[in-house]
Amino acid sequence: MLTEQWAHRFFEQSTEPYVILGRDGVLLEANPAFGHLVGLSLTSLRGMSLQDFIPTEDAAVLFAKLGSGSPTSCTCRWRQPDGSWLSLSWRITAASESEPLYCTVRQAAEPSPAPWPESDYLPFGLYLVDIRTRRVHYVNHRFCQLWGITALEGTIHRGELTHDEVIEHCLKAGDAAEFLRLCAAPDQGCVPGLLEDEARLSDGRTLRRLSTSSSVAGDAMRYRLFAFEDVTERKRTQEALHRSEESFRRLIDRAPEGIFVHTQRRFIYANPTLLRALGYDDPAELMAKPIWSIVHPDDLELVKDRVHTAAVKGELAPLREVRYLRRDGTWYDAESVGIPIEFDGHEAVVVMARDITERKQAQSQLLQNDRMVLAGTLAAGVGHEINNPLTYVMANLASALESVNRLGAELTRAGERGPASVAWPATLQDTEALLKEAQEGAMRVRNIVRDLKFISRQDEERREAVDVRQPLDFSINMATSQLRHRARLIKKYESVPRVHADGSRLGQVFLNLLVNAAQAIPEGNAEEHHITVWVRAGPPGSVLVDVSDSGCGMAPAVRSRVFDPFFTTKPVGKGTGLGLSICHSLIRKLGGDITVRSELGRGTTFTVTLPTAPDAVPPQVAPVAPAPHAERRGQVLVIDDEPAVGRSLARIIGMKHRVTVVNNGEDALAVLTSGAPFDAVFCDLMMPGISGMDVYERVRERGDGIAERFIFITGGSYTTRARQFLERVPNLQIEKPFDVESIHQGLGQLLGASGGSE
Numbered sequence: 001m002l003t004e005q006w007a008h009r010f011f012e013q014s015t016e017p018y019v020i021l022g023r024d025g026v027l028l029e030a031n032p033a034f035g036h037l038v039g040l041s042l043t044s045l046r047g048m049s050l051q052d053f054i055p056t057e058d059a060a061v062l063f064a065k066l067g068s069g070s071p072t073s074c075t076c077r078w079r080q081p082d083g084s085w086l087s088l089s090w091r092i093t094a095a096s097e098s099e100p101l102y103c104t105v106r107q108a109a110e111p112s113p114a115p116w117p118e119s120d121y122l123p124f125g126l127y128l129v130d131i132r133t134r135r136v137h138y139v140n141h142r143f144c145q146l147w148g149i150t151a152l153e154g155t156i157h158r159g160e161l162t163h164d165e166v167i168e169h170c171l172k173a174g175d176a177a178e179f180l181r182l183c184a185a186p187d188q189g190c191v192p193g194l195l196e197d198e199a200r201l202s203d204g205r206t207l208r209r210l211s212t213s214s215s216v217a218g219d220a221m222r223y224r225l226f227a228f229e230d231v232t233e234r235k236r237t238q239e240a241l242h243r244s245e246e247s248f249r250r251l252i253d254r255a256p257e258g259i260f261v262h263t264q265r266r267f268i269y270a271n272p273t274l275l276r277a278l279g280y281d282d283p284a285e286l287m288a289k290p291i292w293s294i295v296h297p298d299d300l301e302l303v304k305d306r307v308h309t310a311a312v313k314g315e316l317a318p319l320r321e322v323r324y325l326r327r328d329g330t331w332y333d334a335e336s337v338g339i340p341i342e343f344d345g346h347e348a349v350v351v352m353a354r355d356i357t358e359r360k361q362a363q364s365q366l367l368q369n370d371r372m373v374l375a376g377t378l379a380a381g382v383g384h385e386i387n388n389p390l391t392y393v394m395a396n397l398a399s400a401l402e403s404v405n406r407l408g409a410e411l412t413r414a415g416e417r418g419p420a421s422v423a424w425p426a427t428l429q430d431t432e433a434l435l436k437e438a439q440e441g442a443m444r445v446r447n448i449v450r451d452l453k454f455i456s457r458q459d460e461e462r463r464e465a466v467d468v469r470q471p472l473d474f475s476i477n478m479a480t481s482q483l484r485h486r487a488r489l490i491k492k493y494e495s496v497p498r499v500h501a502d503g504s505r506l507g508q509v510f511l512n513l514l515v516n517a518a519q520a521i522p523e524g525n526a527e528e529h530h531i532t533v534w535v536r537a538g539p540p541g542s543v544l545v546d547v548s549d550s551g552c553g554m555a556p557a558v559r560s561r562v563f564d565p566f567f568t569t570k571p572v573g574k575g576t577g578l579g580l581s582i583c584h585s586l587i588r589k590l591g592g593d594i595t596v597r598s599e600l601g602r603g604t605t606f607t608v609t610l611p612t613a614p615d616a617v618p619p620q621v622a623p624v625a626p627a628p629h630a631e632r633r634g635q636v637l638v639i640d641d642e643p644a645v646g647r648s649l650a651r652i653i654g655m656k657h658r659v660t661v662v663n664n665g666e667d668a669l670a671v672l673t674s675g676a677p678f679d680a681v682f683c684d685l686m687m688p689g690i691s692g693m694d695v696y697e698r699v700r701e702r703g704d705g706i707a708e709r710f711i712f713i714t715g716g717s718y719t720t721r722a723r724q725f726l727e728r729v730p731n732l733q734i735e736k737p738f739d740v741e742s743i744h745q746g747l748g749q750l751l752g753a754s755g756g757s758e
Helices: 001-011 032-038 056-065 141-147 150-157 164-170 230-254 272-278 295-311 358-417 424-455 469-476 502-518 579-589 643-653 665-672 693-702 720-729 740-751
Strands: 016-021 029-030 072-079 085-093 101-107 125-130 136-139 195-200 204-214 222-230 258-263 266-268 318-325 331-343 346-355 464-465 489-493 499-501 530-536 540-549 593-599 605-613 635-640 658-662 680-682 710-713 732-735
Touching: 016 032, 032 101, 056 072, 056 085, 125 141, 141 150, 141 222, 150 164, 164 740, 195 499, 258 331, 266 540, 272 318, 272 346, 295 318, 295 331, 295 346, 318 346, 331 358, 358 693, 469 489, 469 530, 499 502, 499 605, 502 540, 502 579, 502 605, 502 720, 530 643, 579 593, 579 605, 635 643, 635 665, 643 658, 643 740, 658 665, 665 693, 680 693, 680 740, 693 710, 693 720, 710 720, 710 740, 732 740
Parallel strands: 489 530, 635 658, 635 680, 680 710, 710 732
Antiparallel strands: 016 029, 016 101, 072 085, 085 101, 125 136, 125 222, 195 204, 204 222, 258 266, 258 346, 318 331, 331 346, 464 499, 530 540, 540 605, 593 605
């Protein structure tokens, strides 16, 4: 038992020599200090008689003392192994004639120290009492201090107080005597074994008690040994710690962030906020489950790297966006940080995750608002750019119609006067020129609309390998109306690797920088000013894009705040102060940076630094696929809910191929299941009822190979499903408005790959 082990260690490790003697003078037990004093091993001492070591004349005096019933002292000589004599002073104590004798031994030449001095320095009070006689055999100084009876210490040492008298004095000190009880009740025996309890005394102190029954070998008498410790401060500290832990637990449970703890990659704690966010009602539903079960599959590798950083390396996993899966299969965005800790004695990781869904929605709206500001800035210019080609498209078409009518009238009269009277060549040449100009204008309108779609795209961010020159050219095209009357545009494009970015987001950044550059230059003197766009290689792993202007420049005070939200030097109503702040946020989010250099009167340069895509190489211009040498005749199906579009496609390809046109998904499925061997299928993506996507999926399920011959024509993927569909399928895709060349090129690829029908 714990206390018996402690008492035994005290006896063994004490530097005070102790001996337990039988009434016949036989050595029953001795501690190492006594063996060291007399120079003999404990094994050789046990069972030996004092007469084996003490001269006869001294033995007679000593044995006479052994028969005394009260504590006594004597001095005698002890023969050492080398034959010399050692003078020893013995202090002998016995409770009754049936008890063994307890002796302390010292060299007689040494000054006599106070009884039991070693135990006086222990941090706990010791109290040894005879259960049957209720005599107190041993106390130390700390016990007397704890119970407020230090004045009686000497009296107790001399054996002059019984256990009941000690209790009486403790009661006078105002403390509970029940804490010193020997038995459960006066008529019951001593409680066996080790007892451990605590009591709060009347003066506010808390004492911890360990007590155990003990016996001496060869003696049936039982004793009770007490050890008392003042644990008041410890209890206060523990209670304060407990209150702190309870407060901390309430704080964690009520925190607005989702918090969970995992060890060995499994949940061991999740707070209510996380449970609500994930759609769980009971923490037990998550406990012991793998943490991967709440991670979006696309973020799994990222999270595994972060867990390795925190759990294996013992380092902080820094703040990062992670998508968490809810119980119903949906997901939400969160900012997550992982911290290595010790939890319940085990190495663990605590993860704090803040739901940022609403914030991202607000950011998305803010980005869209910024696009709307840009759209407002560019609206007049874009309208001008579109109206110009539309003007001559409409005029030329009207003239072409007039020429055709005139030609028809002349042909009618020619029937009366003869063919030679009609000016066919000149009339046809004029008509051809008008139609060519109309076609050129229509292509310009198409390109303007394409650039607008690219800049204003509201899809989720999609990072991929991007040729940085493409979004830059789109932005330049969009800003042409702003640049034309203010400065000359200088483009310096070096060969650079692709960057890892979202092309639409880059287009928004570049458009902001170009518009700002134009607005820094006054109108009316374009030849004297320039705006330079320089694409160049940066430090390893990066690409640099400079947008420089020769405008008014910025003062240091303005330059230091240029990326601050809502900071603007423009007049009220001319700007929100968010454009450059959003640019800075977008580029930093892509893992890049944007910096500015500017001096008053000397212009400004913004430098955008972008990370290269993994395994990036400089983009190469793709060679134009050669047209088939001899395009064979094929059978083609056209599916489009706009009859005019269907007729246009039929006119483009109908001169060389057999064409079937249908205007809805239901008719398309009927034709495709009729057994007709189509070599190519031009299919509109978005149609009411059964969409082009539905037609494709049903045909693909049949497995007859026709699904591989689909060419999708689309005016823009306006839904999430449509966008994901186009990203997934390998088929050719042609955007509206299409040109004749792209139609023939796509058809030529399919006819070269399939057997066709003759």
